[in-house]
Amino acid sequence: MTKKTRLILFLIFLILFILIGPVVVLYSQGYRFDFEKKSLTQTGGFFLKALPKQAEIYINDKLVKKTDFFFGSALVENLLPKRYKVTVKKEGYHPWEKELEIKEKKVTEAKNIILFPKNPVFNILTKNVEDFWVSPDEKKIILYEKNNEGWVLKLYDLEKNIKSHLIDEKDISQKSTADFLDLEWSKDSKEIYLNVGIGEQEKSFTLKLDKIPPQLIERGITPIPEDIITSQTFNGDIYSLDKFGYLLKNGEKITENPFPVKPEIKYELNIFPEYIFLKEIDTLYLFNPDLKSFEKFFEGINNLKISPDNKKMVYFSNSEIWVLFLRENISQPEKKAGQKVFIIRLSEKIRDVFLLNSDYLIFNSGNNLKIVEIDDRDRINIINLAEFENPEIFFNQTDKKLYLLSEGNLYSSEKLLP
Numbered sequence: 019m020t021k022k023t024r025l026i027l028f029l030i031f032l033i034l035f036i037l038i039g040p041v042v043v044l045y046s047q048g049y050r051f052d053f054e055k056k057s058l059t060q061t062g063g064f065f066l067k068a069l070p071k072q073a074e075i076y077i078n079d080k081l082v083k084k085t086d087f088f089f090g091s092a093l094v095e096n097l098l099p100k101r102y103k104v105t106v107k108k109e110g111y112h113p114w115e116k117e118l119e120i121k122e123k124k125v126t127e128a129k130n131i132i133l134f135p136k137n138p139v140f141n142i143l144t145k146n147v148e149d150f151w152v153s154p155d156e157k158k159i160i161l162y163e164k165n166n167e168g169w170v171l172k173l174y175d176l177e178k179n180i181k182s183h184l185i186d187e188k189d190i191s192q193k194s195t196a197d198f199l200d201l202e203w204s205k206d207s208k209e210i211y212l213n214v215g216i217g218e219q220e221k222s223f224t225l226k227l228d229k230i231p232p233q234l235i236e237r238g239i240t241p242i243p244e245d246i247i248t249s250q251t252f253n254g255d256i257y258s259l260d261k262f263g264y265l266l267k268n269g270e271k272i273t274e275n276p277f278p279v280k281p282e283i284k285y286e287l288n289i290f291p292e293y294i295f296l297k298e299i300d301t302l303y304l305f306n307p308d309l310k311s312f313e314k315f316f317e318g319i320n321n322l323k324i325s326p327d328n329k330k331m332v333y334f335s336n337s338e339i340w341v342l343f344l345r346e347n348i349s350q351p352e353k354k355a356g357q358k359v360f361i362i363r364l365s366e367k368i369r370d371v372f373l374l375n376s377d378y379l380i381f382n383s384g385n386n387l388k389i390v391e392i393d394d395r396d397r398i399n400i401i402n403l404a405e406f407e408n409p410e411i412f413f414n415q416t417d418k419k420l421y422l423l424s425e426g427n428l429y430s431s432e433k434l435l436p
Contacts, residue, residue: 061098062120067091068106068131069436076105093125108133112401116393127350130377132435134389134401140422140429143174144181147428149410153207156416158227160184160201160210161428169198171212173227174428176417184232185225191216211237247279252289259285259296265305265312275311277303290324290331292355293344297322302333316340320368325376326415330392332379336367339379341392351395359394372413374435380420382409387420389434404431 066075071090075082077097085092085106097120106114111133118126148169149162159174161181168187175182190196190212197215204211212223226233249258258266263276277296279285288295294305296312302319303312318335324344325331331342339361347353366384374380380389385407390400406424413420413434420431 059099060122061096062122062124062126063093063095063097064102064104064118064120065091065093065125065127065129066104066106066131067129068114068133070108070111070133073106073108073111073131073133076103076107078103079105091129104128106131106133110137111135114399115397116399117396128393129349130391130393132374132378134403134434135432138404138434139432140404141431143421143428143430145428146426147423148426150412150421150423150428151201151203151210152412152414152421153203154205155207156414158207159421159428160203162198162201168195171201171210171225176414184227185234189234190214190221190223248285248287250287250289257287257289257294259287265294265296273305273310273312275309277312288322290344291328293331293342295322300335321371323371323373325373327376330373330376332361332371332373334368334371334381337365338363339368339371339381339390351393359392361392361394361398362390362400369409370411372411374413380411380413380434382411382422385409387411387422403434 064077066085067090068085069090071085071087073085073090075085075092075094077094082094083092099120099122101117101119103117104115114131114133116128118128120126144161146163147161148164151160153159157176159176161172161174163170163172170186171184173182173184174180187196187198194216199213199215199220202211203209208226208228210225210227212225214221214223222237224235224237226235245260245262247259247261249256251257256268259277259279260266261279263279264271265273265277280298283298286297288297295315296303296305297319300318300320301314302316302322304315305311306313316333320334320336322331322333329343329345329347331344333340333342341359341361343353343355343357343359346355353359361379364383366386369382371379371381374389377392378389379392380387380403382388385405387403387406387409388400389403391398406422406429408424410423411420412422418433418435420434422429
């Protein structure tokens with residue numbers, strides 16, 4: 019090779035290095051040429067985490083990768099800043115789909131994706147059930163049944179999968195009819211409290227389940243102080259509303275402006291960390307600590323429940339479901355404390371709502387069981403899980419199963435959360 023040839027090759031490689039070097043550096047730093055905008059821009063990515071693991075990820079309907087085997091997560095890199103259709107799929111499960119935006123040098127996260135089975139298995143636990151109550155520790159169920167001799171209470175042990183007899187109507191009264199009124203569990207799940215009507219009298223009983231055999235004791239009904247309309251204990255403190263409309267904490271007033279209490283109206287206090295709610299029939303009021311008074315929060319309410327992490331509260335009417343963020347959520351999608359999110363509106367009556375976890379709700383509307391996510395970026399994912407005739411439902415956080423009563427049959431689902 020001559021000296022001239024070597025010089026020419028050197029100059030060619032030098033020019034190529036000068037031209038290609040910056041391109042390689044920019045490429046390694048995530049820069050790409052956006053042909054739509056005709057400009058050089060820095061890319062972003064998606065970080066997704068889904069259960070069950072090994073789910074397929076599609077970007078704009080193109081399969082790009084699967085979530086990993088160990089954590090169920092995946093990082094999709096080098097995406098130009100714009101909106102993408104993201105789909106997560108796995109055979110036998112309902113897909114998750116959402117349009118999400120990529121921004122320059124940013125990673126858009128969706129870390130709480132759950133794919134639910136398309137045809138979940140429901141097994142009959144027992145038949146001829148009129149009503150049921152799950153214990154606070156979610157390990158036992160009280161069953162209310164009827165036969166030719168009256169009503170019967172039975173205990174279903176979920177851990178042992180055993181049903182046993184507790185008491186029947188004749189144990190309450192041998193001589194006259196004892197009308198079953200209501201039932202309540204003790205907080206420690208060791209007792210149940212019964213209210214029954216015998217003749218024109220209402221009587222209250224305690225059934226001690228930790229005794230063998232269970233011990234039935236009549237108890238006096240503790241009278242509520244004349245000045246107190248309703249009360250609730252929270253973290254050892256007693257909150258109460260008196261007949262003058264003042265909110266009390268351990269007997270001390272914490273409101274300056276009294277709430278306009280109406281006679282013959284039922285009131286209910288709901289206490290959460292940093293939030294105090296007062297329910298008046300179907301209207302919900304929120305205590306404003308700055309003004310030291312109650313303000314109207316929501317009308318037409320059926321019930322409200324708190325999430326397992328105590329950071330969100332779900333409240334619902336006959337047709338709508340909302341979520342209130344009790345604390346700031348710093349992970350995506352970011353939410354401020356006190357921010358309200360509208361979840362869904364339906365034409366059929368919403369009967370009950372439960373939190374599957376802190377990111378998904380399960381509810382029954384008409385005969386349909388539905389699951390809906392809380393992530394309100396783009397379209398909220400909702401699936402039809404199953405259909406039963408007029409179901410009454412309860413989601414058990416302990417075993418992650420749904421229990422439902424339909425046409426006298428008490429069912430349990432397979433585990434709905436991995």
